[in-house]
Amino acid sequence: MTLGTVVIGGGTGFIGRAIGKKLKNIGYEVLTVSRQPDLYSMSWNDLSHDGLPSSCVAVINVAGQNVLDPKRRWTPGFQQNVYASRIHTTQLLAEQIQKMKAPPRVFGVISGVGYYRTSQTETYTEDSPGGNHNYFSKLAADWEAASTLPPDLNVRRFIVRSGRHFSSN
Numbered sequence: 001m002t003l004g005t006v007v008i009g010g011g012t013g014f015i016g017r018a019i020g021k022k023l024k025n026i027g028y029e030v031l032t033v034s035r036q037p038d039l040y041s042m043s044w045n046d047l048s049h050d051g052l053p054s055s056c057v058a059v060i061n062v063a064g065q066n067v068l069d070p071k072r073r074w075t076p077g078f079q080q081n082v083y084a085s086r087i088h089t090t091q092l093l094a095e096q097i098q099k100m101k102a103p104p105r106v107f108g109v110i111s112g113v114g115y116y117r118t119s120q121t122e123t124y125t126e127d128s129p130g131g132n133h134n135y136f137s138k139l140a141a142d143w144e145a146a147s148t149l150p151p152d153l154n155v156r157r158f159i160v161r162s163g164r165h166f167s168s169n
Contacts, residue, residue, distance in 0.1 A: 002028055005057060007053070009061035061093050090147050108159070109159050
């Protein structure tokens with residue numbers, strides 16, 4: 001018996017795979033939403049058409065074009081792709097949550113520390129201002145805003161503003 005289904009947008013990526021593995025180990029069923037679906041995932045088009053499964057207890061979105069892709073130049077077109085790959089996927093997940101008869105308990109988004117101004121001395125908290133000083137701060141602020149749900153849904157929202165991610169494998 002599982003603890004319920006957690007849907008992970010971008011679940012086939014670097015961060016999504018790690019989150020999914022941990023959740024499976026503690027007893028959740030994991031369904032990923034990906035541009036390249038497989039047996040245990042659905043496409044973004046499938047999500048748009050079919051919605052979230054009724055067994056969904058949580059939704060986490062970590063989808064997004066890799067901003068450090070060494071094969072891509074930092075052009076306006078690439079920046080738009082980075083932006084759209086985060087904002088549109090988060091908006092779609094939020095829309096699907098709102099359509100559910102019994103919405104999940106939790107909706108989480110992992111944005112970035114780029115929300116804050118760069119500083120050698122400042123200590124930031126979740127209440128610190130940010131989100132309006134450069135491309136990355138606007139991206140993070142808009143990504144977080146896209147995850148906003150109506151309060152009457154009673155879905156707890158969490159946001160993680162993370163930095164770079166590395167792994168030995």
